[in-house]
Amino acid sequence: MAKYVLWGTYCDNVEEKRAPHRQAHLDGLKVQKESGVLVTIGPTKDLRQVFAIYDAPDQDTVEKLVQGDPYWQNGIWTEYEVKEWIQAF
Structure with missing residues (x-):
């Protein structure tokens, strides 16, 4: 299988806004x-x-995993980018 890297951004006031969704997010991860x-x-x-x-x-x-995550669905993650990655070492 291939490796992929994800970079994404969080919303403002992330610690407060993520609280109701944190456990579902962690369970999914x-x-x-x-x-x-x-x-x-x-x-x-x-x-x-x-x-x-x-x-x-x-x-x-x-991308389906990211879009299915409670953080994405509830605006905690505001943007993301996925790139295929070549692991050299």
């Missing part, structure tokens, strides 16, 4: 991690962006 499709994910320290690495059959799979 746990399922993705256990299935092997999600390698890693996390926010930048300033909570302005999110970064993730996926191991997926195609970009469409990654």
Whole structure:
């Protein structure tokens, strides 16, 4: 499978706005991690962006996972970009 990187942005006041959706978001990420499709994910320290690495059959799979996430569906993530990544090392 190919690897994909995701860069996305968070809404303003993210800590407050994400609170009602946080557990559902984390539960979904746990399922993705256990299935092997999600390698890693996390926010930048300033909570302005999110970064993730996926191991997926195609970009469409990654985009469906992002669009199905409560953070995307509820405006916590405001933009995202997925690119196929070549892991050199």
